[in-house]
Amino acid sequence: TQLLEQSPQFLSIQEGENLTVYCNSSSVFSSLQWYRQEPGEGPVLLVTVVTGGEVKKLKRLTFQFGDARKDSSLHITAAQPGDTGLYLCAGDGSGSRLTFGEGTQLTVNP
Amino acid sequence: KAGVTQTPRYLIKTRGQQVTLSCSPISGHRSVSWYQQTPGQGLQFLFEYFSETQRNKGNFPGRFSGRQFSNSRSEMNVSTLELGDSALYLCASSLFGTGSGNTIYFGEGSWLTVV
Numbered sequence: 754t755q756l757l758e759q760s761p762q763f764l765s766i767q768e769g770e771n772l773t774v775y776c777n778s779s780s781v782f783s784s785l786q787w788y789r790q791e792p793g794e795g796p797v798l799l800v801t802v803v804t805g806g807e808v809k810k811l812k813r814l815t816f817q818f819g820d821a822r823k824d825s826s827l828h829i830t831a832a833q834p835g836d837t838g839l840y841l842c843a844g845d846g847s848g849s850r851l852t853f854g855e856g857t858q859l860t861v862n863p
Numbered sequence: 864k865a866g867v868t869q870t871p872r873y874l875i876k877t878r879g880q881q882v883t884l885s886c887s888p889i890s891g892h893r894s895v896s897w898y899q900q901t902p903g904q905g906l907q908f909l910f911e912y913f914s915e916t917q918r919n920k921g922n923f924p925g926r927f928s929g930r931q932f933s934n935s936r937s938e939m940n941v942s943t944l945e946l947g948d949s950a951l952y953l954c955a956s957s958l959f960g961t962g963s964g965n966t967i968y969f970g971e972g973s974w975l976t977v978v
Contacts, residue, residue, distance in 0.1 A: 795969035
């Protein structure tokens with residue numbers, strides 16, 4: 754069974770601070786996705802990383818895929834209240850399924 | 864283009880009843896997956912259908928079933944509902960399923976409360 758461990762589970766910071774969310778596994782994934790989910794809505798895809806060592810930037814968000822394709826991180830620079838939400842990592846491993854981490858509930862206070 | 868549409872959005876059922884949830888994928892998408900999301904367990908994979916065939920199934924009891932129609936629309940059914948089945952049920956649509964970097968699009972989900 755492939756598992757993804759996401760940390761921290763909860764994060765409350767002030768506007769303007771930086772933060773990093775981690776997603777770790779002992780399994781290798783062919784790709785890894787990061788989603789953001791807001792209350793009452795489904796997850797929305799932020800990025801997909803495929804190549805080991807890959808770094809992708811989306812405005813103030815930086816995503817990195819580990820060299821061994823077992824872990825990933827999401828770094829947010831100068832967080833804003835609009836970044837508040839549940840951040841989920843999901844690995845595309847065996848079978849036609851995504852394995853999700855437990856999620857990181859981020860709250861950015863003005 | 865229209866997104867993934869799930870109906871109903873909210874429903875309340877009594878223990879022992881059954882429920883059917885519907886999902887209309889994005890036009891042209893042939894893969895539909897279902898996930899259960901609860902506060903304690905996060906998102907758990909239920910099953911995936913591609914061209915009317917179930918390709919993969921998660922670790923859920925047989926009370927959970929699904930099907931896909933020729934127009935790619937999918938339904939999932941839960942029989943003999945239990946309190947623990949209360950959750951957000953999410954449908955995900957994609958061209959070919961996971962793998963090869965296919966983008967997965969989620970619907971807004973169906974909130975099921977079992978009382």
